[in-house]
Amino acid sequence: MATIREVARAAGVSTATVSRVFSNSPLVSPETAQRVLDHAARLDYWPNSAARSLSTQCNHTLGVMLPDLHGEFYSDLMRGLDREAGLHGYKILLSSSHSNSEDVLAASRVMLGRIDGLILLAPDEESIDTVERVRRRLPVVLLNPREPVARCHSVGIANYEGARLAVQHLLALGHRHLAFIAGPEGNVDAEERLRGFHDALSEGGLDPDRALVLPGDFREMTGMEACTGILERRPRPTAVFAANDSMAIGLLRALHGAGLRVPRDMAVVGFDNNSMAGFLNPSLTSINVDACGLGRRAVQLMLQAIEGDDDADSIQVVIPTALKVRESCGAQLESSPGTKDRPDPGTTFEESTS
Amino acid sequence: MATIREVARAAGVSTATVSRVFSNSPLVSPETAQRVLDHAARLDYWPNSAARSLSTQCNHTLGVMLPDLHGEFYSDLMRGLDREAGLHGYKILLSSSHSNSEDVLAASRVMLGRIDGLILLAPDEESIDTVERVRRRLPVVLLNPREPVARCHSVGIANYEGARLAVQHLLALGHRHLAFIAGPEGNVDAEERLRGFHDALSEGGLDPDRALVLPGDFREMTGMEACTGILERRPRPTAVFAANDSMAIGLLRALHGAGLRVPRDMAVVGFDNNSMAGFLNPSLTSINVDACGLGRRAVQLMLQAIEGDDDADSIQVVIPTALKVRESCGAQLESSPGTKDRPDPGTTFEESTS
DNA sequence: TCGATTTATGAAACCGTTTACATGCCCTGC
DNA sequence: GCAGGGCATGTAAACGGTTTCATAAATCGA
Numbered sequence: 089m090a091t092i093r094e095v096a097r098a099a100g101v102s103t104a105t106v107s108r109v110f111s112n113s114p115l116v117s118p119e120t121a122q123r124v125l126d127h128a129a130r131l132d133y134w135p136n137s138a139a140r141s142l143s144t145q146c147n148h149t150l151g152v153m154l155p156d157l158h159g160e161f162y163s164d165l166m167r168g169l170d171r172e173a174g175l176h177g178y179k180i181l182l183s184s185s186h187s188n189s190e191d192v193l194a195a196s197r198v199m200l201g202r203i204d205g206l207i208l209l210a211p212d213e214e215s216i217d218t219v220e221r222v223r224r225r226l227p228v229v230l231l232n233p234r235e236p237v238a239r240c241h242s243v244g245i246a247n248y249e250g251a252r253l254a255v256q257h258l259l260a261l262g263h264r265h266l267a268f269i270a271g272p273e274g275n276v277d278a279e280e281r282l283r284g285f286h287d288a289l290s291e292g293g294l295d296p297d298r299a300l301v302l303p304g305d306f307r308e309m310t311g312m313e314a315c316t317g318i319l320e321r322r323p324r325p326t327a328v329f330a331a332n333d334s335m336a337i338g339l340l341r342a343l344h345g346a347g348l349r350v351p352r353d354m355a356v357v358g359f360d361n362n363s364m365a366g367f368l369n370p371s372l373t374s375i376n377v378d379a380c381g382l383g384r385r386a387v388q389l390m391l392q393a394i395e396g397d398d399d400a401d402s403i404q405v406v407i408p409t410a411l412k413v414r415e416s417c418g419a420q421l422e423s424s425p426g427t428k429d430r431p432d433p434g435t436t437f438e439e440s441t442s
Numbered sequence: 443m444a445t446i447r448e449v450a451r452a453a454g455v456s457t458a459t460v461s462r463v464f465s466n467s468p469l470v471s472p473e474t475a476q477r478v479l480d481h482a483a484r485l486d487y488w489p490n491s492a493a494r495s496l497s498t499q500c501n502h503t504l505g506v507m508l509p510d511l512h513g514e515f516y517s518d519l520m521r522g523l524d525r526e527a528g529l530h531g532y533k534i535l536l537s538s539s540h541s542n543s544e545d546v547l548a549a550s551r552v553m554l555g556r557i558d559g560l561i562l563l564a565p566d567e568e569s570i571d572t573v574e575r576v577r578r579r580l581p582v583v584l585l586n587p588r589e590p591v592a593r594c595h596s597v598g599i600a601n602y603e604g605a606r607l608a609v610q611h612l613l614a615l616g617h618r619h620l621a622f623i624a625g626p627e628g629n630v631d632a633e634e635r636l637r638g639f640h641d642a643l644s645e646g647g648l649d650p651d652r653a654l655v656l657p658g659d660f661r662e663m664t665g666m667e668a669c670t671g672i673l674e675r676r677p678r679p680t681a682v683f684a685a686n687d688s689m690a691i692g693l694l695r696a697l698h699g700a701g702l703r704v705p706r707d708m709a710v711v712g713f714d715n716n717s718m719a720g721f722l723n724p725s726l727t728s729i730n731v732d733a734c735g736l737g738r739r740a741v742q743l744m745l746q747a748i749e750g751d752d753d754a755d756s757i758q759v760v761i762p763t764a765l766k767v768r769e770s771c772g773a774q775l776e777s778s779p780g781t782k783d784r785p786d787p788g789t790t791f792e793e794s795t796s
Numbered sequence: 797t798c799g800a801t802t803t804a805t806g807a808a809a810c811c812g813t814t815t816a817c818a819t820g821c822c823c824t825g826c
Numbered sequence: 827g828c829a830g831g832g833c834a835t836g837t838a839a840a841c842g843g844t845t846t847c848a849t850a851a852a853t854c855g856a
Contacts, residue, residue, distance in 0.1 A: 364718065
């Protein structure tokens with residue numbers, strides 16, 4: 089394929105001129121520019137981005153490293169990242185399925201020279217020194233970090249606050265025996281949600297250690313499996329808070345199979361506010377998580393870091409979560425006339441966080 | 443940051459030697475190699491990938507361009523792409539939200555020089571000449587193309603066959619008045635599923651033009667909205683086939699609201715086999731779509747194209763779909779003892795396609 | 797002992813751009 | 827008539843690697 093040199097030769101100019109034409113420099117006369125463009129079109133010349141970025145030291149690309157995620161959270165997050173990046177003329181170089189620090193290191197090295205910054209989701213503790221090594225050469229933005237890393241902006245989800253909202257809501261409805269279906273061990277979101285569950289119980293005057301906590305892995309199956317444990321417990325819990333909607337759905341299925349009615353016999357609250365939550369029977373009360381906003385905000389912080397002073401103070405952003413009240417928790421919905429027409433019945437209680 | 447030259451100078455060797463050390467060339471004596479590595483480590487030297495790929499003309503990166511998708515299909519597809527790519531040491535350079543041919547062209551140009559091949563989802567007709575221009579410089583793999591493009595491998599979903607399976611199943615259960623909730627106009631999957639619906643009706647001896655087809659956009663809301671039209675129709679349909687699971691869920695919600703029981707009063711079949719489908723009440727009969735496999739297969743074809751002869755025959759792969767029978771269609775499930783324990787009750791009828 | 801072969805290394809060209817600087821030209825004002 | 831200032835363009839050095847080819851040293855066989 090044609091290179092800049094061939095275009096230059098064909099048009100009878102130097103490569104500098106061709107380069108200037110393609111970067112819309114005003115330093116070229118209109119006639120020359122046109123001649124160059126004609127020849128470029130004839131030769132079907134496309135500039136080589138790798139060469140360009142080697143020369144300019146800027147890639148218009150952001151590296152993104154995610155652990156092995158799935159479901160709506162992943163797709164919403166990616167949409168947010170990609171949308172916001174695209175809006176500013178950036179692309180995303182992706183590397184998923186990385187959890188341990190070696191993977192992160194290897195992937196970062198491969199990305200070096202092709203990206204202007206790295207967005208990293210939920211790095212574990214051991215990865216921190218790797219992050220710092222990356223940070224020596226590139227701006228880094230952390231998503232949902234376990235703890236802040238020096239000189240890295242970060243943006244997180246208000247998991248803890250969201251979980252507290254859910255539990256407070258159940259307590260306010262009069263429930264005194266609550267169960268929690270936990271997420272996978274080692275997952276930050278899962279841990280924060282559990283912590284929120286605990287603390288909200290304490291604050292409500294209940295003993296968190298006597299509450300039932302069942303293991304789960306964020307998938308429907310484990311929500312379903314948790315049902316047995318819940319029904320066997322004495323005194324039997326009257327409300328269950330699941331660490332995500334998928335498990336809540338599994339639980340709804342199992343409760344239905346066991347002949348229990350939700351919310352009459354058991355209140356259920358989920359977390360994530362999946363797009364389907366409002367359309368289940370019963371519709372699922374859940375904590376809304378703005379994964380798309382998380383992605384957008386991360387990109388915005390990154391662009392700010394790329395353009396700004398490298399030694400600027402690091403910024404920690406928290407994306408607020410909100411309680412979306414629907415049928416499954418048993419709260420009295422203000423059933424205005426027209427409820428039937430409301431697509432996604434739910435009342436929102438926002439919690440704005442720092 | 444340190445470059446290869448600085449490492450060379452520090453170690454007292456030439457850049458060629460350092461380069462050889464970092465590409466594990468056997469042409470370097472162990473002592474020299476060690477000395478180079480020591481100095482590289484001390485200087486915290488990381489090779490620059492852009493420079494490397496400019497020089498070697500290979501990037502170990504695949505471009506991926508997707509239209510604005512969401513939901514599980516997107517995340518599964520991405521997982522498939524990324525997993526398989528990672529397995530072979532490749533990364534993904536992503537550019538979403540592209541539908542029209544200009545976007546595709548612009549994004550391709552930006553990617554040129556950074557990718558070894560382009561994977562393109564559902565290009566519309568006008569994009570075809572753009573695809574051909576890209577194809578002049580890079581291997582291209584099309585996902586779910588409307589029609590094959592010369593010299594491009596492609597991999598698609600058996601949408602048409604899947605839709606026929608669903609309808610045939612409903613016909614076999616004795617239904618004679620079917621409704622279809624369509625997907626968004628212009629969407630290839632949606633169109634193929636509609637075509638399958640039509641043809642299966644014809645083959646079953648029914649007049650497809652008298653069947654009820656309602657508009658939808660693949661989201662829960664439109665499935666819910668379709669309910670009114672379905673219930674008003676005379677003779678009232680006894681079965682509904684929704685072009686995807688999200689709309690089927692919306693429909694289930696609306697039917698429940700209208701006091702109808704599924705499957706007793708209305709049979710429902712979806713498409714996609716969302717992870718939740720087996721956990722709804724009633725569980726949703728659906729057509730399984732292996733989005734992850736789609737992605738994997740696309741990457742495999744791409745690697746084959748990259749390594750192989752550029753003029754090799756193009757390959758068209760179809761990922762089969764399968765009927766997953768659950769409760770919502772009203773079929774008699776072989777209820778073996780232990781059904782209660784079965785996580786995802788469903789019987790599979792595979793349709794293997796060319 | 798000596799030419800032939802092997803092995804380790806370096807010099808320099810190259811990948812395809814951008815850009816600082818130099819150059820030549822035309823115009824202007826005194 | 828000419829210094830000085832724009833303006834359009836070209837020259838050549840980066841950018842940070844890889845790789846071909848040449849070369850020097852070490853090894854070998856007879």
